[in-house]
Amino acid sequence: MPKKLGEILRSRRALIVYLTVGDPLVWNGKIIGALASSTDIFELGIPTRRPKYDGPAVRASYKRALQSGLDERSAILLAGKKGLRDSIVFTYFDVALAYGVEDFMKCAADAARCVLFPDLLIDYPENLGSYLKLCEKYGLEHAFFITSSFPHALIVKLAKMEPSFIYLGLMASSGILLPISISRNIRIIKGLVGDIPLVVGFALRSPEQVALCINAGADGVVVGSAILKLLETKSDVRMLEDFISSLKSALGDGNGQSAEKVV
Amino acid sequence: MVNLPRKWYNIVPDLPSPLPPPRDPEDESFSRIEILSKLFPGSLIDQEFTAERFVEIPEEVLKAYSKIGRPTPLVRARGLENYLDTPARIYYKREDVSPTGSHKTNTSIPQAYYAKREGIKTLVTETSAGQWGSALALACALFDLGCLVFMTRSSYLQKPYRRIVMNLYGAEVEISPSNRTEVGRAFLRENPQHPGSLGIAMSEAIETVLKSSDARYAVGSVMNFVLMHQTIIGMETVMQLEELGEEPDIVIGCVGGGSNFAGLSYPIIGKKLRGEAHEKTEFIAVESEASPKMVRGKYVYEHGDSAGYLPMFKMYTVGRNHVPPAIHAAGLRYHAAAPTLSILIKEGIVRPVAYSQEDVLEAGRIFAKTEGIIPAPETAHAIKQVIEEARVCRQKGEGKTIVFCFSGHGLLDLAAYEKIL
Numbered sequence: 001m002p003k004k005l006g007e008i009l010r011s012r013r014a015l016i017v018y019l020t021v022g023d024p025l026v027w028n029g030k031i032i033g034a035l036a037s038s039t040d041i042f043e044l045g046i047p048t049r050r051p052k053y054d055g056p057a058v059r060a061s062y063k064r065a066l067q068s069g070l071d072e073r074s075a076i077l078l079a080g081k082k083g084l085r086d087s088i089v090f091t092y093f094d095v096a097l098a099y100g101v102e103d104f105m106k107c108a109a110d111a112a113r114c115v116l117f118p119d120l121l122i123d124y125p126e127n128l129g130s131y132l133k134l135c136e137k138y139g140l141e142h143a144f145f146i147t148s149s150f151p152h153a154l155i156v157k158l159a160k161m162e163p164s165f166i167y168l169g170l171m172a173s174s175g176i177l178l179p180i181s182i183s184r185n186i187r188i189i190k191g192l193v194g195d196i197p198l199v200v201g202f203a204l205r206s207p208e209q210v211a212l213c214i215n216a217g218a219d220g221v222v223v224g225s226a227i228l229k230l231l232e233t234k235s236d237v238r239m240l241e242d243f244i245s246s247l248k249s250a251l252g253d254g255n256g257q258s259a260e261k262v263v
Numbered sequence: 264m265v266n267l268p269r270k271w272y273n274i275v276p277d278l279p280s281p282l283p284p285p286r287d288p289e290d291e292s293f294s295r296i297e298i299l300s301k302l303f304p305g306s307l308i309d310q311e312f313t314a315e316r317f318v319e320i321p322e323e324v325l326k327a328y329s330k331i332g333r334p335t336p337l338v339r340a341r342g343l344e345n346y347l348d349t350p351a352r353i354y355y356k357r358e359d360v361s362p363t364g365s366h367k368t369n370t371s372i373p374q375a376y377y378a379k380r381e382g383i384k385t386l387v388t389e390t391s392a393g394q395w396g397s398a399l400a401l402a403c404a405l406f407d408l409g410c411l412v413f414m415t416r417s418s419y420l421q422k423p424y425r426r427i428v429m430n431l432y433g434a435e436v437e438i439s440p441s442n443r444t445e446v447g448r449a450f451l452r453e454n455p456q457h458p459g460s461l462g463i464a465m466s467e468a469i470e471t472v473l474k475s476s477d478a479r480y481a482v483g484s485v486m487n488f489v490l491m492h493q494t495i496i497g498m499e500t501v502m503q504l505e506e507l508g509e510e511p512d513i514v515i516g517c518v519g520g521g522s523n524f525a526g527l528s529y530p531i532i533g534k535k536l537r538g539e540a541h542e543k544t545e546f547i548a549v550e551s552e553a554s555p556k557m558v559r560g561k562y563v564y565e566h567g568d569s570a571g572y573l574p575m576f577k578m579y580t581v582g583r584n585h586v587p588p589a590i591h592a593a594g595l596r597y598h599a600a601a602p603t604l605s606i607l608i609k610e611g612i613v614r615p616v617a618y619s620q621e622d623v624l625e626a627g628r629i630f631a632k633t634e635g636i637i638p639a640p641e642t643a644h645a646i647k648q649v650i651e652e653a654r655v656c657r658q659k660g661e662g663k664t665i666v667f668c669f670s671g672h673g674l675l676d677l678a679a680y681e682k683i684l
Contacts, residue, residue, distance in 0.1 A: 049289075050289060051289070052286055053284055053286065055287075055294060055296070055297070056294055056297070121281055122281045122283050122284070123283070125280065125281075146281075147281070147282075147284055147312075148312050148313065148314040149275050149281065149282040149284065149312065149314075150276075150281045150282075151275075151276060151277060151278050151279065151280065151281060152276040152277070152314075152316070153277075153537075154280075154281065169284075171312075172284050172285050172296050172299075172312065172574070173284075173286075173287065173294070173296045176294060176296050176297050178296070178299060178300060178308050178312070179300060179305035179306075179308050179309055180308065180309050180312045180313075181309055181313070184313070184314070184315070185312070185313065185314040188314040188315065189314060
């Protein structure tokens, strides 16, 4: 099975942009168009009324999506409508359970290349086996979400399952910046995942942070809440383009090297 | 004789399953995770979420640890063994030798150090037994910081000498619930003689900090960084046991939030979890029936404090608004077991046991007579279990090695023992 996302992450340092499906602030042609040229992979969040690990920006985004008439159960059906094929569906396993896990994965496979459940290994570890089986059945790439509080032995075990990537949540909640040494944590985790691409996210909002992440060993960075906050203040496409460009440039390291990886 | 360990041990990377992250409540209110930065010095938040297995102890903290008497002795309880006529070999780690009489200084000192380094002027906290408040007051005196302590009413009245200790160290002590905060005033309206609880006092301390710009909150248990600081106990004990040629068969400690139990046991549990050693070692955590979170609580997400200023952590809890009966072992009244301890209990690595205070005072008296040190009523809970295990060893003719944390002395808690004399 071709692993497109895995290939992207192994060929260059990637910028991954998070959007909430159905949030009118971001889920529109204008914004997606402004982001498309700089974005390597899109992360499509499915709105829910139970945003366990999300900070205020994403919670507000879910609320806007649900208030715009989007049904929580059918949000997944909207995910494929913008043609963002090189994407990850990112949502809580709770949401898939409410839909019916197998049906959910099947729908997600029409929209994206990968489904990532941040709560799978924390709240539903007994479902790991069926997640992998369903990924295989529906041609989805498998990937795992971890935090800096994960057991190291488990991280090593996950890497051995050869996921397309491992996603490290850098903070306790999305969008909330805490004074945690992200470069130290990334370095430690990178040491455990070996050559599996490491994607990092949560509260990333500046080129300086992106450079820190890359220098510490990250292969891809995710930005989500920062975009939502920028657009909440002012829906300025130009500002958004400039912001995303600045993050993209920071993916090449400070010595002016391009983001393309030397193989 | 062992040297001071130079690193603390963080059990999080060695846990049998992922530690559930803290959460914000699902309502519309402010983010508790966001305000962590207003509550704690940055270095402590960093330690809370570090992926490191071992964390370097700063030189100034090592100096302070040394000043107050670390490394502490690991003592063979021959008097107790002879009295019980048991083949078991019993060792206790003397955390009572700290100037304030308990293990709490192991974390109050680093918390004060990091606060001072970050330019913070005052640390604010709550205390029930007075042990945590005294330990913080001492640490603030050592690092030249202001200190404000909210003390639960029942303890303030039962333990006047604790208040004097804190005042002598330069701290200000306020009765909780107090008129000083909104949360305090609300509880006082309900009941002007409210005995107070650790949860309410915590909320008062936190509210005070949130309204200030140069004060931060200091916490006595539950948080990962606190339990990590306490592992100085176990890191020393591991070296001391090695020097003695002893392998621990049973490790015991009392549990309020879990800090002294974790302090002693985590470095040993860590080796077991990594498959390096101690495959057959048992770990027993002893709580009070007055707050039976480990044996009868639910493993759910709950706020650390009553008013809900702190994030929700997944813990064995009897509910944050549980008000336990006023018992002398006030240090065991907290409603929950620390998240890392809770996961170890859930996974069957640690076995919990609960006793009522009446059961344990006699154990405390036996220890005083046979070993010469009067235990704090909290510590007597651990001693009760030690005696039970030693008796089983006698019945079975097994010479097991039992190690427990002598978390504190009872010299400022003598009223508790009066009733059994």
